[in-house]
Amino acid sequence: MSVKEVRTRRPLADSTAVHDQVYDSIRQALITGKIAPGVGVSLRSLAAELGVSPMPVRDAVRRLVAERALAINPANKRLSVPSLTAERLEQLELARRWIEPELAARAAPRADEALVRRLKAIDLDLEEALRVGDVDGYMVANHAFHFAIYERAGAEVLLAMAGGLWLQIGPFMRVVFGRVGTGSLPADRHAEAMDALKARDAEGARRAIAADLSEGMDKMRAAVEAGAGLTAAPAGQTVITM
Amino acid sequence: MSVKEVRTRRPLADSTAVHDQVYDSIRQALITGKIAPGVGVSLRSLAAELGVSPMPVRDAVRRLVAERALAINPANKRLSVPSLTAERLEQLELARRWIEPELAARAAPRADEALVRRLKAIDLDLEEALRVGDVDGYMVANHAFHFAIYERAGAEVLLAMAGGLWLQIGPFMRVVFGRVGTGSLPADRHAEAMDALKARDAEGARRAIAADLSEGMDKMRAAVEAGAGLTAAPAGQTVITM
DNA sequence: CGCGTGAAATTGCGATCACAATGCACGAAC
DNA sequence: GTTCGTGCATTGTGATCGCAATTTCACGCG
Numbered sequence: 001m002s003v004k005e006v007r008t009r010r011p012l013a014d015s016t017a018v019h020d021q022v023y024d025s026i027r028q029a030l031i032t033g034k035i036a037p038g039v040g041v042s043l044r045s046l047a048a049e050l051g052v053s054p055m056p057v058r059d060a061v062r063r064l065v066a067e068r069a070l071a072i073n074p075a076n077k078r079l080s081v082p083s084l085t086a087e088r089l090e091q092l093e094l095a096r097r098w099i100e101p102e103l104a105a106r107a108a109p110r111a112d113e114a115l116v117r118r119l120k121a122i123d124l125d126l127e128e129a130l131r132v133g134d135v136d137g138y139m140v141a142n143h144a145f146h147f148a149i150y151e152r153a154g155a156e157v158l159l160a161m162a163g164g165l166w167l168q169i170g171p172f173m174r175v176v177f178g179r180v181g182t183g184s185l186p187a188d189r190h191a192e193a194m195d196a197l198k199a200r201d202a203e204g205a206r207r208a209i210a211a212d213l214s215e216g217m218d219k220m221r222a223a224v225e226a227g228a229g230l231t232a233a234p235a236g237q238t239v240i241t242m
Numbered sequence: 243m244s245v246k247e248v249r250t251r252r253p254l255a256d257s258t259a260v261h262d263q264v265y266d267s268i269r270q271a272l273i274t275g276k277i278a279p280g281v282g283v284s285l286r287s288l289a290a291e292l293g294v295s296p297m298p299v300r301d302a303v304r305r306l307v308a309e310r311a312l313a314i315n316p317a318n319k320r321l322s323v324p325s326l327t328a329e330r331l332e333q334l335e336l337a338r339r340w341i342e343p344e345l346a347a348r349a350a351p352r353a354d355e356a357l358v359r360r361l362k363a364i365d366l367d368l369e370e371a372l373r374v375g376d377v378d379g380y381m382v383a384n385h386a387f388h389f390a391i392y393e394r395a396g397a398e399v400l401l402a403m404a405g406g407l408w409l410q411i412g413p414f415m416r417v418v419f420g421r422v423g424t425g426s427l428p429a430d431r432h433a434e435a436m437d438a439l440k441a442r443d444a445e446g447a448r449r450a451i452a453a454d455l456s457e458g459m460d461k462m463r464a465a466v467e468a469g470a471g472l473t474a475a476p477a478g479q480t481v482i483t484m
Numbered sequence: 485c486g487c488g489t490g491a492a493a494t495t496g497c498g499a500t501c502a503c504a505a506t507g508c509a510c511g512a513a514c
Numbered sequence: 515g516t517t518c519g520t521g522c523a524t525t526g527t528g529a530t531c532g533c534a535a536t537t538t539c540a541c542g543c544g
Binding site: 284 | 524525526527
């Protein structure tokens with residue numbers, strides 16, 4: 001419902017091209033884990049669900065495939081969220097544990113009062129989501145918290161790499177946290193990170209984010225080793241809204 | 243000339259879809275530095291040059307933009323190779339110096355006789371290219387040498403990240419080596435790397451690749467700091483062939 | 485009741501068209 | 515000679531169509 005009504009022709013300079021909106025929709029769905037890993041969706045079905053023609057969906061999907069957030073079965077040509085093997089998880093963890101603390105360390109000297117205040121607000125949302133068991137809200141808030149920091153680093157290339165990594169593990173974070181029931185561990189690490197940022201302590205921020213990641217990835221690794229996350233499907237239906 | 247003749251309709255399961263061929267063409271042109279940074283090309287002109295309709299070019303370009311190998315001017319919407327600023331170079335160097343030695347170290351235990359032989363052959367081509375001043379051949383051989391090693395690591399995620407990084411600096415490596423005149427430094431590091439791989443010495447391979455990268459990036463940094471590579475255009479025309 | 489076998493529906497890819505917006509160039513006014 | 519406006523060519527985007535290949539499902543034979 002209310003997917004899109006009239007949609008007059010978009011002007012050229014308008015940044016909200018349809019394929020960008022579609023991209024953002026799918027990306028958000030991936031980060032928050034709304035798209036179940038393993039299910040094969042088709043281009044036309046996605047287009048129908050979003051109320052647009054297949055063309056902009058094709059464009060958006062190409063971007064996501066290039067970012068390895070989606071995979072195309074070479075035989076079927078059907079697209080799905082690539083399943084997370086132990087090897088993939090190991091590499092993603094390694095990359096995240098290198099790049100994200102680095103971004104945090106670079107952000108620390110550039111942190112200001114406004115950033116800390118925004119982080120505090122996000123963290124309140126996050127704890128609220130944890131308290132009421134809102135997995136969706138937790139995923140959104142956690143992503144927002146980390147990338148509010150990372151964007152502050154002013155490191156475009158590294159930021160894009162970090163974004164790509166989140167896109168690849170997002171669906172599985174959802175699976176894991178959905179199972180574990182949003183164990184309330186990570187909040188304290190966030191407090192440490194905020195303290196370090198407030199003090200402009202680069203190494204402290206690096207350690208705090210590294211610890212936060214380690215805890216989260218430990219849970220994911222445990223889940224995957226238990227055979228859970230490989231091809232699991234959490235809720236079922238793919239809910240994408242623009 | 244001889245871009246494409248009849249081109250009967252490709253079957254669905256055929257891996258050589260037109261947009262993939264276009265992607266490979268542009269990618270190769272970027273890695274070898276055949277596309278000059280800063281020049282704005284249009285979708286239709288690219289399509290005409292390749293002898294295909296604009297549609298598969300659109301697909302290929304989307305992938306490359308997602309990989310940050312091409313950039314779209316938000317106002318013009320014309321696409322170009324993103325110019326290399328000092329900040330971008332610093333981040334790319336950092337990322338490369340982390341990920342590529344890691345891949346080399348992972349490849350070392352899995353190296354075999356065939357790999358070393360292939361590397362030796364590539365290195366001969368490389369030295370030959372250096373000797374006769376064939377910048378193109380040097381770029382191709384250097385890329386082949388590194389990724390013959392990296393592919394052996396069996397680390398799909400990290401390999402893709404490394405490939406993306408090469409795609410981003412490729413055009414500028416060309417500019418720099420075109421200027422410097424292919425100073426013959428890097429060959430010895432390649433010999434070190436091959437020795438380490440033959441001995442299955444992970445840390446030795448890591449050091450050799452790290453040293454190779456350092457030397458290359460030092461040259462690039464010097465060139466960029468001299469104000470050369472920022473928006474420089476080496477030869478001029480974009481030569482893309484399928 | 486199981487299992488091939490047929491046709492019909494669905495799929496991705498590429499071409500072509502329409503359209504709005506921008507770029508560019510030629511010419512007029514001062 | 516310089517500058518500004520006006521027209522035309524070109525651009526990216528999205529919709530629609532055609533095609534070949536695959537998938538899906540039902541029906542009938544064993």
